[in-house]
Amino acid sequence: MNLGFDLRLSQEQKLIMTMEMQQSIKLLQMSSYELLQHIDKELQENVVLEVENNLETAKEEIVDNELREYRELIRDMAMDNYNDRSYYKHEEDDLVSPFNFISSKSTIKDYLREQVMHSNLDRQDECICRYIVDNIDHRGYLDEKIIDNLMEELSISKDSAMRCVDIVQGLEPPGICARSLSECLILQLHRKNIMNNYVEEIINNYLYELSKGKYQLIGKKIGVAAKIVQECEDIIKKLEPKPTRGFFTGEEIGYLIPDVYIKKISGDYVVLMNDNLLPKLIINNTYKDVIKSSNDSEAIDYVKDKISSAMFLIKSIQNRKNTLCKVME
Structure with a gap:
């Protein structure tokens, strides 16, 4: 056995990134x-x-300009003799701010609350239904835990809670207040009066396989041909997995702010930085x-x-x- 020390020199390339460089890339x-x-x-x-400071000054100038425009708007309204009492508290009072007449966005929960209010329910059921509506998420689904909280906080039985869940599920849009995707789709099937046992079985048990296009496998499981499974899929595709789609959910949409503009000036495209952005x-x-x-x-x-x-x-x-x-x- 040869025991000894060996000294070797080797070269290798490494990229060492400093914290500053990492932050710059970030x-x-x-x-x-x-x-x-x-x-x-x-x-x-x-x-x-x-x-x-000049940025703050610029912001103040913008605000001042906007306020001046609003004052001019109010003055013009007065000069045009808008004497309708709806614009006045009293004939001799000052003008009511025009901002009072700007409508606010109505959310899906507002829409549901209005339906609950016109459903001729007794006070207890209306209270329970409003609680359920207030706890529906942005997709229109109801977490199963909410029902337990409902029973505890309002001191009601499970039968009372489930009865009110059924009431809310009967509101528009179809599929609202479902506790799972399968229930959401089934609710819509029943609302459309589509009574198809194969479709319901696929929704309840084989949605994942359906998403992968495993028609033969599903067909064997439920005892039908693959063509029938595809026909069931066509029905399911017409259902809405997110009942609140198209409704304002209360979440504001975020807009992208461009860092760079490209403008055509004298026939040439010019790159302009958005210097006012930061x-x-x-x-x-x-x-x-x-x-x-x-x-x-x-x-x-x-x-x-x-x-x-x-x-x-x-x-x-x-x-x-x-x-x-x-x-x-």
């Missing part, structure tokens, strides 16, 4: 909305970082003075660390802007 991958949230978080956590970040000079005047080493180290972090964020945002511009060009 910022590049963010959408404009995510970057705005990140900046807001940094502004809260980093005391030396702040937004340049706030202009600066470092508060007060903290720079701390480094010069303070004798507290811990305070100096703390401020230096925060300034370094702020400078890197500002640089990374500028690099992101330059990279996006180069990519678009």
Whole structure:
């Protein structure tokens, strides 16, 4: 046996990413909305970082312009002699704000509550139904746990709770208040008066296999030809797995804000950065003075660390802007 030491020299390439480089790449991958949230978080956590004042001034000017337009609108309404009493509290009173007449969005829950109110229920059932409606999720489904909570909080029997679940399930749109996808589809079948045992069996037991196109397997399980299974699938496809589709659920839609615009100017396409999208970040000079005047080493180290972090964020945002511009060009 040969025991000894051996020294070897080898070369290999490695990419070592610093924390700064990782953060820079992370910022590049963010959408404009995510970057705005990140900046807001940094502004809260980093005391030396702040937004340049002229941005706030610009915002104030926009608000002032909007208020001026609204005042002009109200004055024009007065000059045009809109004397209908609906615009006035009293004839001699000031004009009621036109914003009072802007309609609010009606949600799916508002629609269901209105149906409950016109269902001629006794007070207890109406109260239970409203509780159920208030706890339906954004898809229109009811969590099974809600029924247990309902029984406990309102001190009612399971029969009373289930009776009111049935009442809500009978409202529009079909499939509402279901506790599972299968129940949602079955409710719609019954509302359409489609009485097909094969369709119901597939919905209850073989939706996953159906989604994979396993018609032969399903056919063997329920004792029909694959063609019959496909006909059942055609019926199921006409049902709505999300009953609230098309209704306002109370969740606002988020819109994408472009970082870059492409405009055609004098026959040429020009890349324009959306410079108004992000706030202009600066470092508060007060903290720079701390480094010069303070004798507290811990305070100096703390401020230096925060300034370094702020400078890197500002640089990374500028690099992101330059990279996006180069990519678009």
